[in-house]
Amino acid sequence: MQQDNMTKPGMRIEALFLLSIALFVAVITVVYWFESYENSGTVMLLAASLLGLVPGTYYYWWSRRMLGRPEDLDQPEPAKKEVVIGAFPNGSIWPFVFAMGCASIALGLVFGLWLLALGVIVVISATAGFTAESRRGGSV
Amino acid sequence: MTTLEEKALTSQEVSAELTDVKSRHFEPSGLLNWLTSTDHKMIGKSYLITSFMFMLLGGALALVIRLQLASPNNSLVTLHQYNELFTMHGSIMIYLFVGPFAFGGLANYIVPLQVGAPDMAFPRLNLLSYWLYLSGGLIMVLGFFVTGGAADFGWVAYAPLSNAVNSPGAGPDMWIVALLLTGFSAIFTGVNIIATVFYLRAPGLTMFRLPIFTWNMVVVAILILIAFPVLTSALVMLYADRHFGTHIFEVQGGGVPVLWQNLFWFFGHPEVYILALPFFGVVTEIIPVFSRKPLFGYKGMLFATLAIAALSTGVWAHHMFTTGVVLLPFFSLMTYLISVPTGVKFFNWIATMWRGHIRFDTPMLYAVGFLITFLGGGLSGMLLAAPPLDFFEHDTYFVVAHFHNVVMALFLAAVGALVYWYPKMTGRMMREGIGKISFWFMFIGANVTFIPQYILGLRGMPRRIVTYPPGIGWHFLNELSTIGSFMIAVGALFLVINFWVSWRKPIPAGNDPWDGHTLEWYTTSPPPHHNFDRLPIVRSERPVWDVKYGLEGAAIPGHSNSNPPSSVKDKDHADNAAG
Numbered sequence: 001m002q003q004d005n006m007t008k009p010g011m012r013i014e015a016l017f018l019l020s021i022a023l024f025v026a027v028i029t030v031v032y033w034f035e036s037y038e039n040s041g042t043v044m045l046l047a048a049s050l051l052g053l054v055p056g057t058y059y060y061w062w063s064r065r066m067l068g069r070p071e072d073l074d075q076p077e078p079a080k081k082e083v084v085i086g087a088f089p090n091g092s093i094w095p096f097v098f099a100m101g102c103a104s105i106a107l108g109l110v111f112g113l114w115l116l117a118l119g120v121i122v123v124i125s126a127t128a129g130f131t132a133e134s135r136r137g138g139s140v
Numbered sequence: 141m142t143t144l145e146e147k148a149l150t151s152q153e154v155s156a157e158l159t160d161v162k163s164r165h166f167e168p169s170g171l172l173n174w175l176t177s178t179d180h181k182m183i184g185k186s187y188l189i190t191s192f193m194f195m196l197l198g199g200a201l202a203l204v205i206r207l208q209l210a211s212p213n214n215s216l217v218t219l220h221q222y223n224e225l226f227t228m229h230g231s232i233m234i235y236l237f238v239g240p241f242a243f244g245g246l247a248n249y250i251v252p253l254q255v256g257a258p259d260m261a262f263p264r265l266n267l268l269s270y271w272l273y274l275s276g277g278l279i280m281v282l283g284f285f286v287t288g289g290a291a292d293f294g295w296v297a298y299a300p301l302s303n304a305v306n307s308p309g310a311g312p313d314m315w316i317v318a319l320l321l322t323g324f325s326a327i328f329t330g331v332n333i334i335a336t337v338f339y340l341r342a343p344g345l346t347m348f349r350l351p352i353f354t355w356n357m358v359v360v361a362i363l364i365l366i367a368f369p370v371l372t373s374a375l376v377m378l379y380a381d382r383h384f385g386t387h388i389f390e391v392q393g394g395g396v397p398v399l400w401q402n403l404f405w406f407f408g409h410p411e412v413y414i415l416a417l418p419f420f421g422v423v424t425e426i427i428p429v430f431s432r433k434p435l436f437g438y439k440g441m442l443f444a445t446l447a448i449a450a451l452s453t454g455v456w457a458h459h460m461f462t463t464g465v466v467l468l469p470f471f472s473l474m475t476y477l478i479s480v481p482t483g484v485k486f487f488n489w490i491a492t493m494w495r496g497h498i499r500f501d502t503p504m505l506y507a508v509g510f511l512i513t514f515l516g517g518g519l520s521g522m523l524l525a526a527p528p529l530d531f532f533e534h535d536t537y538f539v540v541a542h543f544h545n546v547v548m549a550l551f552l553a554a555v556g557a558l559v560y561w562y563p564k565m566t567g568r569m570m571r572e573g574i575g576k577i578s579f580w581f582m583f584i585g586a587n588v589t590f591i592p593q594y595i596l597g598l599r600g601m602p603r604r605i606v607t608y609p610p611g612i613g614w615h616f617l618n619e620l621s622t623i624g625s626f627m628i629a630v631g632a633l634f635l636v637i638n639f640w641v642s643w644r645k646p647i648p649a650g651n652d653p654w655d656g657h658t659l660e661w662y663t664t665s666p667p668p669h670h671n672f673d674r675l676p677i678v679r680s681e682r683p684v685w686d687v688k689y690g691l692e693g694a695a696i697p698g699h700s701n702s703n704p705p706s707s708v709k710d711k712d713h714a715d716n717a718a719g
């Protein structure tokens with residue numbers, strides 16, 4: 001079993017999941033086009049198929065080059081030591097500021113350009129804040 | 141229930157327990173925490189509370205609509221006000237309540253816990269999603285207070301009714317930009333859910349061991365990514381038609397009004413499953429736990445979900461049969477095909493309950509109420525999938541009854557989810573007695589409200605009419621429907637009372653009050669910052685069950701799995717562990 005674990009590819013199910021969506025919608029697209037010759041629906045279906053195809057092929061490419069991660073294994077071994085799972089930031093004010101900038105832009109589209117300009121400034125400021133904050137990192 | 145009542149603590153004692161949990165990690169409190177916390181649990185609760193508030197508002201608008209229709213020739217509201225009411229009721233319920241409650245609130249709170257992750261994959265993006273949602277929602281609702289009032293072209297905003305000539309003013313524009321904001325919010329949440337499940341699962345939690353609720357949320361996230369960008373682009377085109385002189389949806393300039401319907405329903409029908417699949421997931425979590433059995437047909441349930449989602453991308457124009465420009469056999473067949481995996485789901489839910497030792501606690505009541513109510517909505521949907529019948533029933537109250545039947549079933553499941561996971565979120569139990577009163581009011585009210593509307597539709601009552609003359613057989617049924625709607629409101633009131641009572645006089649829940657199966661029941665209630673101090677080794681789709689009832693190898697060092705709680709040492713569990 002341990003040997004299976006070592007050779008089992010990672011991300012395979014995720015890749016097949018996305019590729020299955022792409023394949024199904026592609027079939028629907030072909031059937032729909034030849035039955036209807038209707039443009040808008042065909043384009044939307046095609047785009048939906050690509051949505052599965054692009055990340056699906058990327059994951060599949062990776063799945064052939066990587067070994068199974070602990071979450072891909074049927075019988076994982078307990079970790080011998082603490083591991084870093086990822087970087088998770090502490091609280092941040094910038095998402096709120098960014099969203100308020102977006103809301104201001106949205107309201108500017110309704111009530112006037114001055115709100116739109118204000119929104120753009122706030123969004124740029126928030127992006128700078130996000131970036132500066134990202135440099136500090138963090139981990140769990 | 142009696143034992144729980146006996147264990148009631150004062151609110152100060154429970155607060156002390158909660159403080160102890162929080163003390164492990166510094167978090168600002170109050171308003172600053174709401175504004176800045178990137179913890180998925182805080183964001184999830186913010187979504188749940190906000191969407192619940194929007195639901196109360198949307199429900200209040202529905203009550204005004206029902207009062208207006210309760211008697212013939214009624215003049216409680218004007219024609220324009222009525223148009224605003226049904227537009228905003230539909231918009232609030234669909235865009236601001238059901239969806240965000242599910243993929244914003246429940247998924248945010250529960251998915252990281254069910255996969256054993258410390259947080260969502262992109263915590264700050266998660267917080268941004270919430271604030272985009274709230275700001276979009278407020279902008280939409282504030283449309284009531286601008287000159288000309290809120291949007292009044294229906295929640296589907298059909299062109300050319302929604303153009304600047306037929307729907308002038310700031311209210312419709314606010315509706316459009318609000319949906320742009322909430323649309324981006326949904327897209328960001330979808331990306332976050334997929335990344336969390338693909339990259340942050342616990343060791344051993346393979347994709348085919350994921351809880352069905354989490355699987356459903358992954359599928360919903362994919363559907364969001366397929367559907368919402370189409371709506372967003374359609375809204376941009378509509379805005380351009382209204383303000384920049386384009387004629388994308390205008391016949392006069394060579395545009396095509398039906399294009400709006402194509403774009404909208406390419407979003408709109410997957411949206412139905414974006415709303416429904418999370419609650420399919422909820423009842424799939426609740427039914428095995430309260431039947432004390434493993435889920436019947438895990439993979440069948442999973443592939444049914446995938447089939448529903450896949451087919452939902454090819455049924456959009458069944459809303460457009462009467463336009464005369466769609467391919468009737470294709471869309472009719474695809475719509476009928478969806479009933480097959482949905483039937484598989486019903487079979488599996490019932491088979492899970494079959495010969496189970498069912499506990500009819502409040503979450504289970506809501507799950508069963510969902511099954512019954514959704515069955516009615518689903519079966520009437522089968523009628524509408526047939527073009528000849530749809531031509532007859534289109535734009536009548538039959539359609540109104542059909543989709544409200546469906547959405548009301550989702551609402552029941554949503555309340556069931558709240559009651560089921562409330563102990564995990566707060567560390568407190570809700571009162572069973574009040575919960576059951578609330579359920580029966582809502583369940584009976586839903587059927588009293590919407591069954592008469594089926595008959596009204598068959599008697600020819602069109603949807604979206606502000607009033608009707610006496611003596612045509614519509615009065616009594618409308619009156620009955622209005623009574624039903626107020627019963628739902630009373631049920632919602634009892635739900636609020638239940639929250640209040642549990643807040644004022646808390647009963648501690650413990651970590652695993654329902655004897656649950658999945659990882660969220662392994663941690664404390666409420667969970668600490670970053671969720672888990674330790675995780676079991678996952679060997680099946682029921683990891684916590686394995687730990688409690690002794691599946692070999694499921695325990696972690698230092699955690700005994702040989703001594704299940706005495707309250708759950710019974711024959712059912714022995715049977716289940718063996719089986």
